[in-house]
Amino acid sequence: MDEWARGWLEDQRRKGEKCLEIKYIQDKPYVYRSTSVYDKASKSPRKVSTYLGRLTKDHGLVPKGARTPTIQPCTIHEYGNAALLEEESSDLLPILKDAFPGHWQEIVALTFTRISGYTPLSRVNDAWEKLNNGLEIAPSCDPRALSRTLTAIGGDRHAQQQVFQYLSSQSNRLIYDLSFIFSSSDTVNLAEFGYNAEGVWLPQVNIALFSAMDTGLPVMIRALPGSVRDVSTLVGSLAEIAAPGGILVLDRGFVSEKNETALIEAKIPFVLPQRRNSTRYEIRIHLTDHFFYHKRLIHAGKREIDGLTLYLYEDADLKVEEEKTLYRLLEEGEIDREALNVRLKRAGRILILSSVKAEPQEIYQMYKSRNLVEDHFAAFKSLIQADKLYLRDATAVFGHVFVGFLCFYLYCRILNRIKRTGITAHLSPQGLLLKLSKVYAVGAGEERRITEVPKGVRKIAEKLELDIFPNA
Template sequence: MGEWVRAWLEEQRRQGEKCLEIKEIQGKPYVYRSTSVYDKTTKSPKKVSTYLGRLTKDQGLIAKGKRGQSIPMPPRSVREYGNAALMAEEFGEVLPVLREAFPTCWQEIVALTFTRIAGYTPLSRVEDAWEKLDNTLALSADCDPRTLARVLIEVGGDRTAQQAVFRHLSSQAQQLVYDLSFIFSHSDTVNLAEFGYNAEGVWLPQVNIALFSATDTGLPVMIRALPGSVRDVATLVGSLAEIDTARTTLVLDRGFVSEKNEQILTEAKIPFVLPQRRNSVRYATRIHLTDHFFYHKRLIHAGKREVDGLTLYLYEDADLAVEEQKTLYRLLEGGEIDRETLNQRLKRAGRILILSSITAPPQEIYELYKSRNMVENHFAAFKSLIQADKLYLRDATAVFGHVFIGFLCLYLYCRILNRIKQAGLSAHLSPQGLLLKLSKVYAVVYEEERRMTEVPKQVRGIAEKLNLGIFPNR
């Protein structure tokens, strides 16, 4: 029996209360009035206990059938801290640029980016998603759907402000990878959308998207929505005129192979790396494979030769050559190709021919060519983030704004992904998975006092591996 229980019982006895008894049930005190009556059957006294109520330290005796008075709790808010703190840290570099470029709506841009990085969030749900996050940046974003719709139009119509952001992101890039993709639109009022060829074989209006990524930082640096079915470099050169290309190299794909495109790039003095099609007549150029190197444990033989002011690089992947040879012989046995076709294709099995305006060691050009995988992954992530196949927007200006917000989501996504890769956790953890785990840590505010909930052991272990400084030491 606790001391406070004894003190209460003694006080009741001093006040004249008699026959009170305290019984502890599961560690809690209960008050009974115990008396005795004569039992004629046993001809002896019999104890009779009557339950009076529960005893509490704060409210004393709470009589049977009554409830204790509820203790008023101070106002409080509970918000997700861990994921919000990580996004604020990774987005910190671009915040000053956004604030200067979009002074009237930069806070709404940040709110849209933070709430959409884990997946597409309709404008009608952004406010609810934003209120769940801890406001670590002390922003006062207006997340009303009508306000956000106006923000998308304002952002999409201010190309100069977008250009300032792109110029900042590309200022440290040494090589740029360029690729084209598309997004579908079900709107009849978007004049950018036109019917055209796509790998999915879907006959819907599509908006062409050009994405530039930096091979040295692994981050996207610029995006553009383009009209029509664009597959030449004229538009590309126009887009590059808006950023500093003095120290960049363009890595293109085979779809840009043409004499006209090569001439435009050469006249614009833009260094480029352009892989050739497998049926290119340039494969007939004699190039001796005098060099070799290893790429991801694969043996690559290489050689180069200058032709008409440009340089041809020839590579032979030993592992790829064996696989292509097996495939060709299976086609021969299946009657799909004849012996003459087999002999022609065997000469190019495992070989890759690249045309470039720069002269460098073959291994350097090959690694630039392989960096195209990065921009293709960026496009896949971009489409997933904005759910572009469900694009219902009223005009081209809104499309520009929507694409720009999607680009910022992709930038933040890649920043988090780079941190995961540096820690060697990319095989087990994705950016969305990391944000979900960090969301288990909350910031709780009681009136003027702010506290953070306990960090789970697994989350703290991941934070230490990622070298995150968002959790205070305990």
């Protein structure tokens, strides 16, 4: 007798049921009630068995004449991560519906399945089917359909512009930065061979990313032709998408008279830090102001020159560190006394040229905001670079970059939520999505329920003020 059958029988006997017997017929257990009666003919007891029903491991005793209960097929989907993505994209979904009425559902599927890492078009359908469909949409996730979607949205510049204009309207100040992504396709006319900091000689597609200084969110992106170090190739695109209050914050690699002239003629406001060997450091600027930046004392001053403004800053802490370094180099014979005296005059100092007239502290904060955009670029390129852009034409590149931008937008929204709680050292957006994926939505027929929320996930949800678990 099987152990589970023996256990059932013992349980019935403890409940007071008597005379039960299990018989195996064709290796299946059946339950009988066996008693004895006196047989007058044989003058001895005779066993009488009454058939009660079939015994099953899942349903116990199935009475005689009754059907075995059927097990409803269950559907299991990842609920927690899908619910977070739906919540963070709630403001953007109406804009996508309006801008891309024929493709917005496919855009959502691509974005939700790619935010945690690169997902090839051939795997999007499998990844989408794992997620709980709280939006109740029906995207076509066939690879060929998704490929057509990327081309369609890449070619619809006006629709992309609707999305960018909405996002940029939520900010009072935009910060721009420029970078590139490699392409291994020889048919993308946007890709050009050129110098890059990684020292790789491959065709690269130049990218301009626009982020909101006040919200910390990306608001626009553009794939551009030409060299990323030549401002004149960017002027047309920047003029097309620049929003009121937008300021182009560049790095020292853009310092040149040609670039400055191009920006001034195009009337594009800019903030451009100068190289340490710039002759503009010789212009006398009195440090009459001061402020604190992240508890660091900053002395500041400004001076107008040729219609532009030079802003000079001296970081007191940085000055001490640089002076120590310079004297150590002197003792080691790396520099002579003359070089020491020249470099000591610029120790801890930062010189910025700008067409914007503002308080020194405001310009300094814009300059420091470049760290935000640089971090944004690093995260964006990690999301999109996995594909290496094996795309056939510029239109496909635009579509691919746009979907990557939407993934990145959601990534930054989740990151901002984590930053507000101060746990970025222990949790990343991808890590949060992975933890939330432990909560499932289980459906059987018309019945649907959310599985128990693990204690660790519940604590994180409470810290992040996530209201995505019903009855949690």
